[in-house]
Amino acid sequence: xxxxxxxxxxxxxxxxxxxxxxxxxxxxxxxxxxxxxxxxxxxxxxxxxxxxxxxxxxxxxxxxxxxxxxxxxxxxxxxxxxxxxxxxxxxxxxxxxxxxxxxxxxxxxxxxxxxxxxx
Numbered sequence: 001x002x003x004x005x006x007x008x009x010x011x012x013x014x015x016x017x018x019x020x021x022x023x024x025x026x027x028x029x030x031x032x033x034x035x036x037x038x039x040x041x042x043x044x045x046x047x048x049x050x051x052x053x054x055x056x057x058x059x060x061x062x063x064x065x066x067x068x069x070x071x072x073x074x075x076x077x078x079x080x081x082x083x084x085x086x087x088x089x090x091x092x093x094x095x096x097x098x099x100x101x102x103x104x105x106x107x108x109x110x111x112x113x114x115x116x117x118x119x
Contacts, residue, residue, distance in 0.1 A: 032081030
């Protein structure tokens with residue numbers, strides 16, 4: 001596959017999570033979306049692992065924005081994961097914190113995430 005594969009991790013900034021919490025939520029999202037890709041698009045997962053595991057981390061400012069990104073990725077048939085916090089530290093149980101899309105070809109992810117600012 002000549003097309004670049006990547007994963008985009010989307011983090012809610014309105015929650016004002018500490019840096020460690022933010023990184024942990026992004027890691028949960030990344031791994032969960034990868035596992036989804038292994039099931040639904042194993043060739044994408046395999047190639048992404050072998051080519052450097054490119055990740056882009058972007059932000060949204062609300063739950064509504066995050067859910068919109070998730071919905072668009074789901075409708076597009078991309079591997080996607082929505083992360084809900086267990087509430088053991090900084091957040092209330094059930095708080096939705098992050099989404100990851102991919103690994104998938106950039107040309108499929110970009111229409112959904114290109115407007116988002118880098119974290």
